[in-house]
Amino acid sequence: MAKPILQVRHLVKYFPIKKGVFRKTVGWVRAVDDVSFDVYEGETLGLVGESGCGKTTTALTILRLEEPTRGQVIFDGKDITKLKRRDMRKMRKGMQIIFQDPYSSLDPRMKVKDIIAEGMLTHNMLNGRNVYKRVGELLERVGIPADYMNRFPHEFSGGQRQRVGIARALALEPKIIMCDEAVSALDVSIRSQIINLLKDLQNEFKFTYLFIAHDLSVIKYISDRVAVMYVGKIVELADKKVFFDDPLHPYTQALISAVPVPNPDYKKKRIVLQGDVPSPANPPKGCRFHPRCFMAMDICSKVEPELVEVKPGHFVACHFYDKKGGNS
């Protein structure tokens, strides 16, 4: 595969828990806790996990919409965690994000044409006269008639708003687009339209996607590689085919087996996990998955497993596959 366009190294984001009159910090929510991965040029890396696992915080921290607590983010060869605010703003032209909720992510008081033009004007890509012509082209490209540009967001349906959000990201000709649950809030029939649009745009403009979702069916369809997060950590990362056909981490296995498949004849062995996802404010000692794990060994409650490459390109954080852990 091509070279990495984005390298995330030991990324950490803790949020303080404040209590009392003096807002004293009494603890930390370890939303993202030592996460490392690469995203290659032109690929789609799916980032999957349940609510609260830190997948959205990972994206926001990469963009420095949240400042990372520790770690490095190398975009296009540059460590962007050290950049000054102004330089970071320039850098963000190349890294765009599409949010989940198309209702709250578009300013209700701005016309759609201004929402889309704003970034292009800020980055001096076009002057005032040409910018709206470009807005029209972008709208047409995402499937909205150009003459709708004078409308306000509330005049559009959910699916159309998500198209506007895509046009806004597209306008800056980014190298990488983070899609944060970009299709989760949409109805079934609209969702597939937007997924197709995202795929077509990738073919046309050679974008790289970091595609964040909790829906494994969508992840399977759109991704080239998949990483799964659990309570702030990546527990497995592999090529899509390996990930779905031969998952190694017990959590990945359970996650895949839990997805309801729209086929009454589809027989599978379901692994039903006991208990709930632990809070990232107070993660279990050792492996964070061990209280719910059906393969847990003694070591799992004591030592936190590292993400190791067990086969070329297949990373797993589980003692079961770790030579030091004793098994296989």
Place this chain on the structure above:
Amino acid sequence: MMAKKREKLLEVKGLKTYFFTENGVVKAVDGVDFDVYKGETLGLVGESGCGKSVTAFSIMRLLDYPGKTVGGRVVFEGENLLEKSEDGMRKIRGKDIAMIFQEPMTSLNPVFTIGYQISEALKIHLHMNDREAMAKSVELLKKVGIPIPEQRVHEYPHQLSGGMRQRAMIAMAMSCDPTLLIADEPTTALDVTIQAQILELMKALLQEFNASLIMITHDLGVIAEIANRVAVMYAGKIVEYSDINTIFHFPLHPYTFGLLTSIPRLDVELKRLDAIPGFVPDPLHFPKGCKFNPRCRFATDKCREEEPPLVKVEEGHLVRCWHVDRVKEEVKNGLLVGV
């Protein structure tokens, strides 16, 4: 999966529920017919605004102004619920027919303990005293898999996780041994591993209590997992109605067909999603003729003029489409080749 001797528990006929809004009349449910047999699960599937939840609320008579059921019959165990007095209805709700909602955080009362809320129905319907009701609540919580039920019974909804709250709500629904359960998107707000837990639990309880279920969801995967028969709704009407295997392998309504070929799925490798074009029509401005016609690739002039009736294609398979034969041609060999 044919039920043994099929005994009808609920019969919904010509149900019409309209919303009288300032902008006009919204025909949210416009002539819906279906039956629920004893011990079976009927899936009610569709996208937002198709009328599936309103159908459930109409059966339970839980609609407020501006919504009003203006026509039809809901016959439950021989009695038309729409003609019952409010008092008579109250005797049925929570006892013979219980409901599970999507968001347990908003449907449980935040200021009462879980135990108090489960006890309420037991005291009203089964005339238990406080102590009996509390003991029964603990037993129910245990049954739905809540750990340390003796302690949990005294806790408030906010002290429980989303999955636990949904379990508590199921315990409440099952408390008076209902014959019919209506679940409105009960797993939609849950994470996938928790959803799996809840689905397994519901399946086990249905069997144990021999209750019928109307499962309302937009998720065809959930339907495939739990339902025996399915009604697909679009724009206030049922467009296809059949047993589960037929719906998934030989669907005959272009909308059902489109839904199934457009969704990404784990069991088949798809090159491209065959998305349904356009969007769900605004209920104040439904298209003339078949309501699906602007999005349908089978549509002809007839579809744009005249709304098709729901007709029987085969025993137990009803479809609302003028062009069943043409759709049939396409799915002749089964919808999913290679499964």
